[in-house]
Amino acid sequence: MKDRRNTMQRELTYEAVFSYPGHPSADDVYRVISSRYSTISKATVYRNLNSLYEDGRIGKVPSVFGYEAHYDHRTDHHCHAVCIKCGKVVDVDVQYDKDLFDNAVSMEEGFSLSSHDLIFEGTCRNCGNKEKGYGTEGIKD
Amino acid sequence: MKDRRNTMQRELTYEAVFSYPGHPSADDVYRVISSRYSTISKATVYRNLNSLYEDGRIGKVPSVFGYEAHYDHRTDHHCHAVCIKCGKVVDVDVQYDKDLFDNAVSMEEGFSLSSHDLIFEGTCRNCGNKEKGYGTEGIKD
DNA sequence: ACCTTATTGATAATAGATATCATTATGAAG
DNA sequence: CTTCATAATGATATCTATTATCAATAAGGT
Numbered sequence: 001m002k003d004r005r006n007t008m009q010r011e012l013t014y015e016a017v018f019s020y021p022g023h024p025s026a027d028d029v030y031r032v033i034s035s036r037y038s039t040i041s042k043a044t045v046y047r048n049l050n051s052l053y054e055d056g057r058i059g060k061v062p063s064v065f066g067y068e069a070h071y072d073h074r075t076d077h078h079c080h081a082v083c084i085k086c087g088k089v090v091d092v093d094v095q096y097d098k099d100l101f102d103n104a105v106s107m108e109e110g111f112s113l114s115s116h117d118l119i120f121e122g123t124c125r126n127c128g129n130k131e132k133g134y135g136t137e138g139i140k141d
Numbered sequence: 142m143k144d145r146r147n148t149m150q151r152e153l154t155y156e157a158v159f160s161y162p163g164h165p166s167a168d169d170v171y172r173v174i175s176s177r178y179s180t181i182s183k184a185t186v187y188r189n190l191n192s193l194y195e196d197g198r199i200g201k202v203p204s205v206f207g208y209e210a211h212y213d214h215r216t217d218h219h220c221h222a223v224c225i226k227c228g229k230v231v232d233v234d235v236q237y238d239k240d241l242f243d244n245a246v247s248m249e250e251g252f253s254l255s256s257h258d259l260i261f262e263g264t265c266r267n268c269g270n271k272e273k274g275y276g277t278e279g280i281k282d
Numbered sequence: 283a284c285c286t287t288a289t290t291g292a293t294a295a296t297a298g299a300t301a302t303c304a305t306t307a308t309g310a311a312g
Numbered sequence: 313c314t315t316c317a318t319a320a321t322g323a324t325a326t327c328t329a330t331t332a333t334c335a336a337t338a339a340g341g342t
Contacts, residue, residue: 094245110266125251
């Protein structure tokens with residue numbers, strides 16, 4: 001593993017992800033930390049989220065549909081759903097045969113597959129309610 | 142369906158996607174059209190790719206891992222692999238039980254799932270060769 | 283205490299895509 | 313054919329998420 005020094009900033013980043021209810025974006029993490037440690041830079045948060053992910057200490061839900069990436073205190077492989085309206089990420093509980101996909105092959109010669117992601121799309125409660133005109137602007141996730 | 146007027150630009154966009162070998166990005170499409178119709182604007186290409194997709198005339202492989210979206214002359218639901226080095230998209234032939242996923246539910250109350258994408262990650266021939274130092278800069282996909 | 287270098291904070295830069303807006307041109311109606 | 317409302321265009325500015333740059337700081341082994 002890469003040589004890392006222990007910094008306050010990285011530990012705060014780790015703790016913020018770990019204690020966040022759900023799947024924080026980099027900006028969510030930044031805002032949480034800022035409240036306690038106001039001089040932290042957003043670049044530092046991005047760097048530390050990446051290094052924590054590299055070290056396997058946190059999970060990462062990569063950016064899809066142009067939305068931000070989200071982070072996860074769970075590090076095991078599981079499925080996520082992304083809200084197509086706002087990019088919110090939630091867990092999905094679905095059992096399937098991973099081996100089937102691990103043995104899939106691409107249709108192009110020379111393209112070697114390494115992994116797969118099963119990503120669900122949908123509408124989160126907040127965005128779904130807005131659509132129906134329930135006037136739920138105030139709902140916080 | 143939305144009221145659309147027939148324009149040369151939109152038909153050129155459609156033809157470019159349809160005749161492109163593989164999965165062109167918006168920029169790929171733009172470059173193809175530019176060679177014949179040099180005054181077309183990139184904004185127009187983006188707009189037309191979106192409207193053609195809305196109308197179900199072309200397929201769209203959404204942006205993942207921060208890479209550009211790609212377009213597809215196939216409009217049926219099938220799987221893709223994305224090169225984690227360069228973002229290239231290729232088809233993957235894998236059979237699976239779509240119903241299983243269509244019946245999955247999110248772990249958060251109020252989040253309603255509408256569809257899913259099975260996305261593979263890997264390394265395309267070009268990037269894979271580069272890695273091994275085969276000096277294949279010139280390979281064109 | 284010293285010194286190498288990982289890390290930081292501030293900021294600029296990047297990529298992909300959308301928003302804006304004055305101008306153009308489509309195509310239905312007269 | 314003209315007329316005309318408005319969809320579409322081209323040029324450009326703007327946006328968002330993220331990474332790159334770089335001088336200054338600080339971690340931690342010696």
